[in-house]
Amino acid sequence: MDKFEIAVIPGDGIGMEVVPAAMRVLDAAADIHGGLSFEWTTFPWNCEYYLKHGTMMPDDGIATLRGFHQIFLGAVGMPNLVPDHVSLWGLLIKIRREMQQSVNVRPAKLLNGLTSPLRNPSAFDLVVVRENSEGEYSDIGGRIHQGSDEMAIQSAVFTRKGTERVMRYAFQLAEKRRKHVTSATKSNGISHSMPFWDEVFRDVLKDYPECATISHHIDALAAFLVMKPHAFDVIVASNLFGDILTDLGGAIMGSIGVAPAANLNVERTYPSMFEPVHGSAPDIAGKGLANPLGQIWTGKMMLDFMGYEELGNLVLDAMEATLAAGVKTGDIGGVSSTSEVTNTIIDYLRRRT
Amino acid sequence: MDKFEIAVIPGDGIGMEVVPAAMRVLDAAADIHGGLSFEWTTFPWNCEYYLKHGTMMPDDGIATLRGFHQIFLGAVGMPNLVPDHVSLWGLLIKIRREMQQSVNVRPAKLLNGLTSPLRNPSAFDLVVVRENSEGEYSDIGGRIHQGSDEMAIQSAVFTRKGTERVMRYAFQLAEKRRKHVTSATKSNGISHSMPFWDEVFRDVLKDYPECATISHHIDALAAFLVMKPHAFDVIVASNLFGDILTDLGGAIMGSIGVAPAANLNVERTYPSMFEPVHGSAPDIAGKGLANPLGQIWTGKMMLDFMGYEELGNLVLDAMEATLAAGVKTGDIGGVSSTSEVTNTIIDYLRRRT
Numbered sequence: 226m227d228k229f230e231i232a233v234i235p236g237d238g239i240g241m242e243v244v245p246a247a248m249r250v251l252d253a254a255a256d257i258h259g260g261l262s263f264e265w266t267t268f269p270w271n272c273e274y275y276l277k278h279g280t281m282m283p284d285d286g287i288a289t290l291r292g293f294h295q296i297f298l299g300a301v302g303m304p305n306l307v308p309d310h311v312s313l314w315g316l317l318i319k320i321r322r323e324m325q326q327s328v329n330v331r332p333a334k335l336l337n338g339l340t341s342p343l344r345n346p347s348a349f350d351l352v353v354v355r356e357n358s359e360g361e362y363s364d365i366g367g368r369i370h371q372g373s374d375e376m377a378i379q380s381a382v383f384t385r386k387g388t389e390r391v392m393r394y395a396f397q398l399a400e401k402r403r404k405h406v407t408s409a410t411k412s413n414g415i416s417h418s419m420p421f422w423d424e425v426f427r428d429v430l431k432d433y434p435e436c437a438t439i440s441h442h443i444d445a446l447a448a449f450l451v452m453k454p455h456a457f458d459v460i461v462a463s464n465l466f467g468d469i470l471t472d473l474g475g476a477i478m479g480s481i482g483v484a485p486a487a488n489l490n491v492e493r494t495y496p497s498m499f500e501p502v503h504g505s506a507p508d509i510a511g512k513g514l515a516n517p518l519g520q521i522w523t524g525k526m527m528l529d530f531m532g533y534e535e536l537g538n539l540v541l542d543a544m545e546a547t548l549a550a551g552v553k554t555g556d557i558g559g560v561s562s563t564s565e566v567t568n569t570i571i572d573y574l575r576r577r578t
Numbered sequence: 579m580d581k582f583e584i585a586v587i588p589g590d591g592i593g594m595e596v597v598p599a600a601m602r603v604l605d606a607a608a609d610i611h612g613g614l615s616f617e618w619t620t621f622p623w624n625c626e627y628y629l630k631h632g633t634m635m636p637d638d639g640i641a642t643l644r645g646f647h648q649i650f651l652g653a654v655g656m657p658n659l660v661p662d663h664v665s666l667w668g669l670l671i672k673i674r675r676e677m678q679q680s681v682n683v684r685p686a687k688l689l690n691g692l693t694s695p696l697r698n699p700s701a702f703d704l705v706v707v708r709e710n711s712e713g714e715y716s717d718i719g720g721r722i723h724q725g726s727d728e729m730a731i732q733s734a735v736f737t738r739k740g741t742e743r744v745m746r747y748a749f750q751l752a753e754k755r756r757k758h759v760t761s762a763t764k765s766n767g768i769s770h771s772m773p774f775w776d777e778v779f780r781d782v783l784k785d786y787p788e789c790a791t792i793s794h795h796i797d798a799l800a801a802f803l804v805m806k807p808h809a810f811d812v813i814v815a816s817n818l819f820g821d822i823l824t825d826l827g828g829a830i831m832g833s834i835g836v837a838p839a840a841n842l843n844v845e846r847t848y849p850s851m852f853e854p855v856h857g858s859a860p861d862i863a864g865k866g867l868a869n870p871l872g873q874i875w876t877g878k879m880m881l882d883f884m885g886y887e888e889l890g891n892l893v894l895d896a897m898e899a900t901l902a903a904g905v906k907t908g909d910i911g912g913v914s915s916t917s918e919v920t921n922t923i924i925d926y927l928r929r930r931t
């Protein structure tokens with residue numbers, strides 16, 4: 226019996242609703258499998274915690290998390306209580322960096338039973354592989370002068386190590402899929418980091434001769450995700466571009482609420498963190514309306530990463546069966562609550578055995 | 579009789595086809611109006627020129643252009659001949675900066691006769707007001723170290739002057755429209771420039787109490803353009819975010835090939851530049867397949883800016899009539915050539931008088 230110790234951080238807003246829902250699904254999946262179990266330890270680190278303690282997590286927070294197999298996180302941010310850059314850099318982005326979760330994997334595909342906002346959605350099935358530790362998300366920079374002379378400078382840092390690492394991950398993933406890698410660039414407008422990105426891409430692709438490649442500027446690529454999402458297999462992107470492309474990926478699936486993500490420490494030296502694409506959605510929090518599918522699909526990615534891919538696929542099947550039966554939340558055209566959706570998925574899972 | 583001296587830079591690829599097409603439409607419009615005329619002077623500055631001369635334009639190019647009323651540009655870039663950052667920084671971006679064209683105005687709306695890729699496209703009608711002179715598009719940065727230690731640093735610069743200027747333009751435009759301004763931010767991930775952007779936005783909005791406002795992170799906003807484009811009136815965005823949002827705007831209209839743009843020197847100290855959103859599309863260049871609508875609509879924006887808004891509206895009407903009659907290029911589901919579309923638009927224009 227494999228026992229996995231999982232650190233749980235529901236975070237803010239709907240995170241507190243969808244995380245427990247996904248834990249129930251994962252427990253049910255473990256039960257059915259018989260060969261694994263989860264031990265969940267929940268940490269109350271969020272914006273409320275910040276208001277009480279002045280930090281998003283205790284000083285030994287990172288050390289504590291390092292003792293777990295994986296981290297299962299909901300969403301962070303309550304801009305009305307704490308400025309976003311404070312809450313995110315104090316928790317979500319901090320964990321991504323300190324745990325060296327340098328690759329963020331985010332699939333987008335047309336699910337059975339989901340209505341895409343696209344008129345003729347082709348059967349797209351793509352994965353965005355996002356650099357997750359550097360790039361445009363840097364805290365290097367600051368301000369100078371005051372009043373009308375004031376200005377802010379923000380520096381992006383792209384290392385060869387980080388850039389190569391995410392690209393190699395993308396190619397290795399593509400080798401197991403349809404063998405096509407798209408690079409998201411903007412070397413026509415951004416004149417140091419992006420030409421560097423292109424150069425590294427040209428170097429790395431030589432090691433994966435089986436894969437076909439193409440580069441698109443991010444503006445065109447965003448448009449292509451709307452016009453012809455089926456044209457993509459694996460897309461490799463910088464931190465910011467990956468962020469934008471994956472919300473778009475959620476949109477063309479039918480809702481950001483279903484989009485899953487995995488922040489991977491690919492070397493497995495520290496825990497990875499499984500956290501959906503959507504945010505804390507303060508406007509609908511606490512009402513039982515939140516779509517749990519993004520968090521549940523994210524749980525499937527955790528199963529995959531821990532070596533239980535078959536079980537992960539069962540979870541996705543149960544999600545699709547639930548969708549096809551019309552049991553869904555309001556954001557995707559249904560009338561069901563978070564718990565009705567969750568219960569139906571668990572029922573489907575149990576019926577499979 | 580108002581006579582306007584226009585510098586014409588067809589540029590690369592399909593720029594050489596759509597610019598002459600749009601000039602014919604503008605000449606016809608001027609003819610019909612009777613009170614204005616254009617004197618066009620064409621400059622052959624493009625990637626071919628670079629291969630011959632080692633620069634994208636002559637040394638006195640900017641001084642020459644300053645002698646004109648406005649600049650009418652097609653598209654720049656032939657990545658197979660000249661690296662994009664060389665061709666763009668040597669021509670398009672150089673003109674934007676040296677002419678202090680600090681605001682880039684890019685409408686997106688559902689046109690009669692165009693099929694949006696969205697399933698239920700609401701009757702959206704929005705304008706992205708993009709900062710056009712600074713921000714993420716900077717040539718500040720460089721590289722250090724070699725081999726596996728190599729890294730690139732890229733600095734974005736946001737001044738209060740530039741940020742306020744583009745925001746004030748956005749609010750003034752919104753006051754003449756539906757009085758709603760959306761700010762595109764990413765202050766949760768990008769921790770100096772974007773919190774600064776938010777601060778300036780909060781300051782500026784106080785001067786426009788009639789306008790309602792909202793801020794969205796760029797990832798969510800990109801998704802919203804797909805999910806609910808009707809929710810937006812004026813969107814104000816940084817250089818990079820505006821670039822991405824306007825290609826998306828083209829996509830939801832049905833094709834980037836129809837999206838217009840105006841690079842405005844709002845103080846009117848130097849010429850403004852009218853240049854569509856699309857690029858040079860080398861793959862279809864020289865075949866008579868290019869969609870001239872983006873360039874023609876861009877011509878309408880030039881008419882508007884020069885004080886001929888009624889005439890500009892006639893041009894847009896003729897475009898819509900042509901679309902509705904099914905005379906369109908392949909990218910938007912038709913079978914017509916660049917010149918067939920252009921001729922039909924001119925016919926409609928003439929029939930109106």
Ligand SMILES: CC(C)[C@H](C(=O)O)[C@@H](O)C(=O)O
Pocket residue numbers: 413414444654655666670821854855857
């Ligand atoms: C060609 C490129 C530099 C340019 C930009 O990014 O500004 C283009 O995409 C645009 O939108 O005008």
Ligand SMILES: CC(C)[C@H](C(=O)O)[C@@H](O)C(=O)O
Pocket residue numbers: 301302313317468501502504766767797
């Ligand atoms: C909350 C925010 C900092 C985060 C990001 O931009 O990385 C989120 O949008 C995401 O995609 O995980």
